[in-house]
Amino acid sequence: MHFMAILRDIGANYTPGKGTVFTVWAPEAEKVEVQLDKPEPIQVPLQREAFGYWTGLSEMATPGTRYTYVLSPDTHRPDPASRYQPDGPHKASAVVDQTSFNWTDQQWKGLPLEQLIIYELHVGTFTEEGTFEGVIKQLPELKELGITAIELMPIAQFPGERNWGYDGVYPFAAQNSYGGPDGLKKLVDACHAQEISVVLDVVYNHMGPEGNYLNDFGPYFTNKYNTPWGNALNFDDAHSDHVRNYFFQNALMWLRDYHIDALRLDAVHAIYDTGAKHFLQELREHVTQLEEQEGRSYLLIAESDQSDVRLINPIEQGGYGIDAQWFDDYHHAIHTLVTGEKEGYFEDYGKPEQLQKALEHTFVYNGLYSEHRKKTLGTDATANPAKQFVIGSQNHDQVGNRMLGERLTELVSFEMLKPIAGLVLLSPYVPMLFMGEEYGEKNPFLYFVSHTDEELVEAVRKGRKEEFAYFASKGEAPDPQSEDTFNRSKLQRGYTSDTQQKKLREFYKELIRLRKTAPALAKPDKPNMKVQLEEEQLVLHLLHIGQEPSLYCLFNISNQPQETTLFSEANGSWKILLHSADEKWGGPGAETQQTLEAGASVNLPAGSVIILEHQK
Missing domain, CATH: 2.60.40.10 (Immunoglobulins)
Incomplete structure (x- = not known):
């Protein structure tokens, strides 16, 4: 008990x-x-x-x-x-009446982790309107693509009308310019009508600077710990019970009153708590109690840079019982290999074998020394089921924290976008796309704010300049306060007129359809796959053997055509289900026979993925 x-x-x-x-x-x-x-x-x-x-x-x-x-x-x-x-x-x-909304989702119970295909979006830039209502209008498109969950970047009230959401200062209040509490309820209800789960990004590790009046009320912060944002939130010092109560009530409110299906907990490594029962464990216990009351399950997904399975291990085994966590190693392994970038935290990545390790053992840094952090990092996650890890090749951080906010569309060839999509959607992990990725959006996703305090605006500008000082050769960092920076980050949805973008979207749609319908991908997991990597050639063999017919995925993530051989354990005949170089996916055309035997030689065009299905 x-x-x-x-x-x-x-x-x-x-x-x-x-x-x-x-x-x-x-x-x-x-x-x-x-x-x-x-x-x-x-x-x-x-x-x-x-x-x-x-x-x-x-x-x-x-x-x-x-x-x-x-x-x-x-x-x-x-x-x-x-x-x-x-x-x-x-x-x-x-004052808000939380009882008056007319919900229509009584039959909805949420989706289990292994069925999630998450689409991360920012309400302000996802549509021209920049509102919850705007998102509702796009739901049929997302449904048609095959998305089963949307993840909203934080929507807690922030100053002004433009912000990523991580400067929120009223964690219980849905942003007024997005449509407030009723707008959010309408969006969640509309998602559930389309059988789409809703993940909400919540920030329990710091508060924004402007409009933060908590200190006038009580000791919400402690000077026991330093954080990049000043004093830490008080989770373990004197009076911390009441600060914990504040955030537990917040989490329960989103799940209970707004019918949110899952919370994504921002940067939990910055929730400092040395008490006997960690804040995250107690949060999980309160959510479990709510599950019993409501007769349905809710998911908690943490973001952490610690590569620590304690987060996601069951409470009975000394873990915190969080359902899943973001898994950045996979992103970094792919990104460094396809772009060649090695700056900042990427210096720890870029070795081909790390991609194989990330597939077979999850954490790349599982007790290894990190050159970037100058310390040994991580635990072994080999035994943790793959569904406990959320992966993507792009997300708001990885795109938006670049000085110019470029997406992979700008960094690699059009053809290379397809094997990258395959590495995400054909992996055993929970896939997450970043809005616009599925058709190769060309607009950047930049960092933007709309503070009203001039001194703060200057501090933010200065901070961005200093952060990117070593990129001086690439020009100036865009002004975060400028409305133009925000408008440039809005999706263009070029796929409605651009044939190549439309074909890329169709390719994503086909990968998602395969993920949902192929028996071998019904419950993908590390023990049910075989991985082989040709390091010099950057050719990855990924075999899913969970249920027949097995699927054999071949990736060439080099910029050269490569020749490879189907590995001998892959007995029998294999039929090509999908070839990314086909003209229908916007490719140059694929020349290869439709059926291959084990040991056969295969030509892989530069930047390509081929999916084969086992023939009885």
Whole structure:
């Protein structure tokens, strides 16, 4: 039996016919009132309860009522657990009725990890409108492509209308410019109607700088640890129970009130907690309790740079019980081999055998010395099932943290995009695409903000310049504050008019169809495959033998045509299912016989993938 802290409700909780109960944690305050912005402001005194929670009921507060907390005559602040900031982070919070939305997804129970084909998108740049409504209009396209889950970059309220989302300051409030709480509910409901799961990216490792008023309420931060963003969130110091409560309640709110299927936990290596029960383990326990109440499962997916299986191992085995984690080694292994880039953290990669190791053993750094970090890194993940790892050849970080935000479309040939797609969609891991990747979007994905504090804007500009100082030869880093930087990051969706882009999208669609329907890929895993790599030639043989008919995938990720031989264990005849050089996929044309025997020689054009199916 796991003993968990009893959680405390926070924020403004409205009950039809009864009014709104306001609860806020402010342990150092002498008195706290809530001010309702009626035509005449009304101040409602709150009662102090144990541990510095203040609470009170107002029948006058109904959905839409604007309110602030009065901590002293000259300190009026929005609610740290505000569900809606209609006028942005500096103005009053609004009461939200979480019970009134008319859900139509009663039959939906979410998808298991092994069925996820994730599509990561940024609400602001995914469509011209840049809203939740805009995403809804594109769902039929994503459904037709074969996507089974969308992953929204953070949508917690941030300053202005343009931000990646990692500067959020109201973790409970869906961004006003995207469509607020109702817009998000409509999007989730529409996804479930299309049998698409929704993953939400949440940030529990830091808060944005502008509009962050938490320090006025209590010790949400600790100076025990240094982070790139200043003091760390207080997960293990004095009063940390109530900070933990704040984030547990946040996670449960998204799952329960917004019907979100999975949370992607940003950079969990920056959640500093040396207590007896790590924040992530306790989060998993609270989510498990919610699963029992709701009769369905929810997924937690962590992002970490530590290559540590403790995150995803079961609690019973001393792990934290998180369902899956992002797996960057696979990205780095592919990226360095196809682009030749070796700067920054890529210096640890670029050896062909790392690609084979990433397929067979998952972590490349599994107790090895990292030259980039100057320390030994990682644990052995060979025994962890492949479905516990989310991979991609591009994502918001890997594209957007480049000075010029270039996608792979700009870095490799058109033909090379196809074997790269195959390495992701034919791997045993959970595949994730980054919006626009499937047709080779040409617009960059740049770093953008819309802060209103001039000093902060200058600091951000300066920081970006310094970060990319050694790329001076490539010109200036685009100005993150400029609206043009944001607009240049919007998808063009060229595939509607560009034949090559349309063919690439069709190629992705076919790979996704194969992933969903080929028996050998029904439950792909490391023990059910054979991997062989010709290091000099950069030719990878990947054989899926889980169920008949087996699939044999041949990748040439070099820029030269290569000749190879089907390995001898691949007995019998093999029929070509797909050849990336075919004209129908925008290729130069493929010349090869339709059936091959084990030991046969195969010509692989530069940058190509061939998929063969075993013949009985």
